[in-house]
Amino acid sequence: MTVSRRTPGRRPGGPDTRGEILRAARESFADKGFAATSIRAVARQAGVDAALVHHYFGSKDELFIEAMALPLDxxxxxxxxxxxxxxxxxxxxxxxxxxxxxxxxxxxxxxxxxxxxxxxxxxxxxxxxxxxxxxxxxxxxxxxxxxxxxxxxxxxxxxxxxxxxxxxxxxxxxxxxxxxxxxxxxxxxxxxxxxx
The missing domain is CATH 1.10.357.10 (Tetracycline Repressor, domain 2)
Incomplete structure (x- = not known):
């Protein structure tokens, strides 16, 4: 019988990871504003690696546009x-x-x-x-x-x-x-x- 062991560290992207990142971003932008929000802080709040945030959104500007549901880029x-x-x-x-x-x-x-x-x-x-x-x-x-x-x-x-x-x-x-x-x-x- 093989026992799967979970390795420590941040979890990989899952089915709603993108949504969790957006939720964390909205909270961070609302609490801290645009300038003080960082990709790393959003990743930490969402429980993912910052590389995953970059994978989904590319940059803080793109994350802001999606998180705020702007009608235009x-x-x-x-x-x-x-x-x-x-x-x-x-x-x-x-x-x-x-x-x-x-x-x-x-x-x-x-x-x-x-x-x-x-x-x-x-x-x-x-x-x-x-x-x-x-x-x-x-x-x-x-x-x-x-x-x-x-x-x-x-x-x-x-x-x-x-x-x-x-x-x-x-x-x-x-x-x-x-x-x-x-x-x-x-x-x-x-x-x-x-x-x-």
């Missing part, structure tokens, strides 16, 4: 915004941002995220830290002025205001305007933050 958004010149950056920002909201699924998920952000300090802090790292910082680095972070913050404020007006409050005629008209009207104001 902020790194993809940043790449699309930065794909071009500074002279048409304002138009790209508006087109990409509003494009995320335009599909039914995108709008539903963005509304849910926006409502969570405005009703929970913890969610707001997490989104602020995560979005700053994955979108606002790369866009700030793309700009030349010394006050680039302020400019990008003002752009974000402007675009969040547009989203609230069009998709949440549904104020007319902004809510009924076609996307191209909105992009045409809003882009010069956003470009002014970039180059003005």
């Amino acid at each position: 902020p790194r993809v958004v940043a790449a699309r915004i930065l794909d071009g010149t500074r002279e048409d950056l304002g138009r790209r920002i508006v087109a990409v941002f509003l494009g995320v909201w335009e599909s039914d699924e995108g709008q539903q998920r963005m509304k849910a995220m926006l409502r969570s952000v405005v009703t929970s300090d913890e969610v707001a802090r997490l989104m602020r830290e995560g979005m700053t790292r994955m979108i606002l910082e790369p866009v700030s680095q793309f700009l030349e002025p010394p006050d680039a972070k302020l400019r990008v913050g003002l752009i974000a404020s402007h675009m969040i205001g547009v989203a609230l007006t069009r998709y949440v409050v549904e104020l007319e005629p902004v809510a009924a305007a076609d996307l191209e008209t909105l992009v045409d009207r809003i882009s010069p104001a956003i470009q002014q933050y970039v180059t003005g």
